[in-house]
Amino acid sequence: MSKLLDDAQVAAYRRDGFVSxxxxxxxxQAGLWQERMARxxxxxxxxxxxxxxQRQPPARLKPYLLFRWAAEIVRHPAILDAVEDVIGPDILVFHTTLWWKKAGTEGYVPWHQDGTYFGxxxxxxxxxWLALTPSTLESGCVTMLPGSHKQGQLAHTDISDPAxxxxxxxxVKATVDEAAGVPVQLQPGEFSLHDTMVLHASAPNRSAQDRIGLGISYIPARCYHTGPTRLSATLVRGANTHNHFDLEAEPKADMDAAALAxxxxxxxxxxxxxxxxxxxxxxx
Ligand SMILES: O=C(O)CCC(=O)C(=O)O
Structure with a gap:
């Protein structure tokens, strides 16, 4: 039985590679998290x-290990219920990025598949992807290419553009039919789910307000890292059934010594x- 998504939403996720x-x-509550985040x-x-x-300063990567507000978000029951509906009950957080696009700046995200970079x-x-401020066409919301996850892993290349x-x-090396892209517009407190293989991108923030969201990468415990390095991850629901990762500790206080370490x-x-x-x- 599903926990948060209905059958149509699960079907949309499987068919399109995202749901929102x-x-x-x-x-x-999103506003309170955003204030704590900024501080x-x-x-x-x-x-x-x-x-x-530096394109992504360290505090924006895995902030759930440093700050209580992020530790609360990655464990939020509604988000975990939706995640469980698509990957099952044993859930780890593998990675998280704070996507903070300042108002009126040129930063953008080119078409890519997340799975290319996680091994x-x-x-x-x-x-x-949880919105802490409005994520709209004007502010540079994430746009998804429906069904693109079914193509499997595509070749990518590195482009040197500071924006x-x-x-x-x-x-991604392939030419993307941008007209087929679907903008995922979210209000503060709303979230979307996207598959590791779906092509997605986002445009610069042309609005007068910062566009801030947290992209939380969840994996089922059966997933493993294909490289030789033993990585760490956070168990947020169920059991670490396969022991593929060292388990990370939840921060007790923002930036205390244990959290920083x-x-x-x-x-x-x-x-x-x-x-x-x-x-x-x-x-x-
Ligand atoms: O927030 C963005 O603009 C990009 C997000 C993204 O690429 C992701 O969450 O995978």
């Missing part, structure tokens, strides 16, 4: 200044893994 929108929390990222940056030209098998990873928000400018350890392993799997990168 679902509501996780009220707009008010905590400012605190982190004050202690560990961003390096110039996971089987290809069952699902991303839940690209992916770490190496990863872009867990975060550095996890990102360090991820970086090391990216050196042995050429397609992989620090962020997808």
């Amino acid at each position: 929108p679902m509501r996780a929390v009220s707009a008010g 905590s990222i400012a605190d982190f940056t004050a202690r560990f200044p961003e390096e110039p030209g 996971l098998a089987p290809h069952e990873h699902v991303t839940a 690209i928000m992916l770490s190496r400018g990863q872009t 867990a975060h550095a350890d996890s990102l360090g392993r991820f970086k090391k893994a990216s050196e042995t799997i050429p397609e992989m990168s620090l962020v997808h």
Whole structure:
């Protein structure tokens, strides 16, 4: 029996490679998370200044290891219920990216498949994208290419454009029929799910408000990393039935010593893994 998605939504996910929108929390709760997020990222940056030209500063990667607000979001029952409906009951968080597009900036995300950069098998990873501010056509919401997940893994290449928000400018080589893209517009507190193989992209934020969302990469416990590096992940529901990952600790307080150490350890392993799997990168 499904937990949050109805049969039509599960069918849409299987057919199109994504489903949207679902509501996780009220707009008010999303706003509170967004305020805590902004404060905590400012605190982190004050202690560990961003390096110039860094596309995804470390606090935006796996923030659920550093900050309570993100630890709460990745464990939110509504999101987990929807994820369980598509990948089953034993669920780990493999990765998470804070996608923060400042108002009126040029940052964009080219067409890509998430699975290209994670080195996971089987290809069952699902991303839940939770909006903390409005994600609209004007603010550069994520656009999905329905059915593209059925093509399997496609070749990608690195494009050197500083406006690209992916770490190496990863872009699918094939020409994408952009007219067939479906914009996934979300209000604060709503989320979408997308398959690891669906092609997706997002345009610059032309609105007057920052567009902020959290992309949470969930995997079923049967998924494993194909490289030699043993990676870490967070068990958020069910059991770690296959022991493919070292389990990460939940932060007790924002940026306490244990949280900083867990975060550095996890990102360090991820970086090391990216050196042995050429397609992989620090962020997808
Ligand atoms: O937030 C964006 O614009 C891109 C998100 C994305 O590529 C993802 O969540 O996989």
